[in-house]
Amino acid sequence: xxxxxxxxxxxxxxxxxxxxxxxxxxxxxxxxxxxxxxxxxxxxxxxxxxxxxxxxxxxxxxxxxxxxxxxxxxxxxxxxxxxxxxxxxxxxxxxxxxxxxxxxxxxxxxxxxxxxxxxxxxxxxxxxx
Numbered sequence: 001x002x003x004x005x006x007x008x009x010x011x012x013x014x015x016x017x018x019x020x021x022x023x024x025x026x027x028x029x030x031x032x033x034x035x036x037x038x039x040x041x042x043x044x045x046x047x048x049x050x051x052x053x054x055x056x057x058x059x060x061x062x063x064x065x066x067x068x069x070x071x072x073x074x075x076x077x078x079x080x081x082x083x084x085x086x087x088x089x090x091x092x093x094x095x096x097x098x099x100x101x102x103x104x105x106x107x108x109x110x111x112x113x114x115x116x117x118x119x120x121x122x123x124x125x126x127x128x129x
Contacts, residue, residue: 066113
């Protein structure tokens with residue numbers, strides 16, 4: 001049986017004014033906006049695939065489910081994690097999560113969900129646009 005290499009990544013971000021719901025037009029509050037959190041989750045899935053793709057290949061997001069469970073203020077440190085849970089040819093599915101991080105370690109869970117990416121040839125993909 002052939003198995004795919006593990007694909008996982010953890011990224012740490014700090015919530016800035018530019019990351020707030022107010023700044024990205026997804027609400028009026030000065031807390032981490034859901035669209036930004038989603039982008040961070042996608043960045044983690046891309047990082048998990050770094051070094052695993054053939055030259056000229058990239059991946060595109062095709063499906064996302066995300067539950068944003070708790071708010072994070074400006075200045076909060078957030079760890080976003082992605083772990084591949086399924087691979088079928090070009091399709092890669094990841095479990096994603098986000099937690100606040102404090103000086104004493106991981107804090108409250110901020111989000112959980114799933115991101116699906118498909119590997120494509122970058123030049124061919126862009127040539128179809």
